[in-house]
Amino acid sequence: MSLFWKWAIGIFLVLLLAVFLLLCKMAGSPKDAYGMVRYALPHMHRGTLKVGDDAPDARLLALDGANHFHIRERTGARPLVVIFGSYT
Amino acid sequence: MVQIYNDYKDHADFLTVYVREAHPTDEWQMKSNVKEDVCYAQPKTLAQRVAIANDFIKRFNYPIAFGIDDIDNAANDAYSAWPERFYIIDESGRIAYRGGMGPFHYNPDEVRGWLAGRYGEVKHDPPPTPTGASATSALLPTERTPGTD
Numbered sequence: 001m002s003l004f005w006k007w008a009i010g011i012f013l014v015l016l017l018a019v020f021l022l023l024c025k026m027a028g029s030p031k032d033a034y035g036m037v038r039y040a041l042p043h044m045h046r047g048t049l050k051v052g053d054d055a056p057d058a059r060l061l062a063l064d065g066a067n068h069f070h071i072r073e074r075t076g077a078r079p080l081v082v083i084f085g086s087y088t
Numbered sequence: 089m090v091q092i093y094n095d096y097k098d099h100a101d102f103l104t105v106y107v108r109e110a111h112p113t114d115e116w117q118m119k120s121n122v123k124e125d126v127c128y129a130q131p132k133t134l135a136q137r138v139a140i141a142n143d144f145i146k147r148f149n150y151p152i153a154f155g156i157d158d159i160d161n162a163a164n165d166a167y168s169a170w171p172e173r174f175y176i177i178d179e180s181g182r183i184a185y186r187g188g189m190g191p192f193h194y195n196p197d198e199v200r201g202w203l204a205g206r207y208g209e210v211k212h213d214p215p216p217t218p219t220g221a222s223a224t225s226a227l228l229p230t231e232r233t234p235g236t237d
Contacts, residue, residue: 028119035116047168051186055177058163060105060155063145065138069155071103071163072181079100079184079206080177081199083089083152084169087144088111088121088128 089196093152095210096203100176104150106141107157107164110171134159174199 023033049056057072074080093102111118112130121127131137137156144150157163164170172190175183176199185202187195204210 031116032118035118047189049167049175049183049186051183053183055175055181055183056166058166059158060163061134061138061158063138063142063154063156065135071105071155071177074101074103074153075177075181076179077101079179079203081092081096081100081102081203082167082175082177083102083104084107084164084167084175085104085172085190086107086109086170087140088109088117088126 089199090151091212092196092200092203095200095212096207099207100203102152104152104154105157105163105167105169106137106144106154107169107171108161109140131159176202 020030020033023036024030027033027036055072055075057070059068059070061068071080071082109115109128109130111121113121113127114129117127128140131140134156137159141154141156145154155163161170167173167175168189172194174185174187174194174196176185178184185199187193187198
């Protein structure tokens, strides 16, 4: 390998390390930096639903842990704002 | 999000769907989770999900209607929801708004904008600086302290 390419690869690796260290500082730790990068990767932006599609139905459990209902049971009379998320 | 709910609950219905955890202790736990004492392993049973959901409701006195995704993650898969996402379903049962995937593209202001476009804008004075325990949960994004994600 020519000297030019060795230097180019070396500088690229140093820059990559610098970016990673900066991300670690911003995110708080290497593990958090890795997690943040994963969120940004294209494969994470999955899903094929589009505006105009029929909203899928799904069965949900109520907070009492006993009763079930369906998402579509809550639609019809008014718009339904659905907030998907978790505690952590 | 609770503010948006309070502003528009007379015009639209709201439903929170609790899906699989984003930062459980046995996967990618964030430092902010430890700081805010939100430490849970990824639920393996529906009963565990129910328990965590009830913890959340109790801690934040969360007023919005709540449903828990089955342990097979059917709702999460159907809506590509994880870790967090907004949807608005119109009266005909179609997707009227599909939010971006959280955390970077999770934007409550877009939900407010959609509702404001239909029902008018509701303005508020700027909120005071939050003190004490604040939600790191994706379910209360407007109450996050910067840098705790």
